[in-house]
Amino acid sequence: MAYWLMKSEPDEVSFADVLAAPKQTTAWFGVRNYQARNFMRDAMRVGDGVLFYHSSCAVPGIAGLAEVASAPYPDESQFDPKSAYHDPKATRAQPRWISIDVRATHAIPFIPLTELRTIPALEEMVLLRKGSRLSISPVTAAEWRAVLKHAGVKP
DNA sequence: GCCAACGTTGGC
DNA sequence: GCCAACGTTGGC
Structure with missing residues (x-):
């Protein structure tokens, strides 16, 4: 079991x-960074814990807990010429970008970025x-526990 | 809207 | 394979 942090713009998907x-589940599509893609493709497993982070907004921070809810599959938006995420170099035979499903599990008291920076364990x-600009980043078990503790959530 | 820090692209 | 130019991210 591993842990991850995933950034979403709340104006898009909060x-x-x-x-x-x-099913409290969303398809995580639109990742167009190879390092983040590789985490989804190679390392993330169903049941892994996810810190759901709000970025590019008035008050960025961790909004809730989630989990990986599917194996990786091709991101449909890469094939759609009308999508902002369209990739002309991707084909169905050779997709470039993938999605996974993410299921929200627990709302927690919002932890702003400024507060995260004050937690020594983080x-x-x-x-x-x-x-650091990665939209998906690994979280250690100790960091996961520290966030839950800070949020007052029982592990 | 600014801008630092990255990541990607493409000419050579 | 280098690297300059360009594009993007994301906090502020």
């Missing part, structure tokens, strides 16, 4: 949106490293 979705967190 944690509340996923909680309200059928000092080395990939998200908090200078220049």
Whole structure:
């Protein structure tokens, strides 16, 4: 069991949106960064824990807990010429980009980025490293526990 | 809207 | 395979 942090722009898909979705599940599409894609393709497993992070918004931070809910599959939006995520170099025979399903599990009291930076156990967190822009990043078990503890959630 | 820090592209 | 130019991310 591994842990991850996934960034979403709440204007696009917020944690509340996923909680309200059928089966509390959403397809995580539109990842167009190879490192993030490779995490989904090679490392993320059904049941892995996910910190659902809101980025590019007034108050960025962790909004809730989720889990990986599917194996990887081709991201449909790469084939759609009308999509902002269209990739003319991708073909159905050789897809470039993949999606996974993510299921929201627990709402937690929102933890702003500024607050995350004050938690000593999170000092080395990939998200908090200078220049880090990855939309999907690994989270250690210790970091996961520290976030849950901070949020007052029983593991 | 600014801009630092990255990532990608494409000419050579 | 280098690297300059360009594009994107994302906090502020």
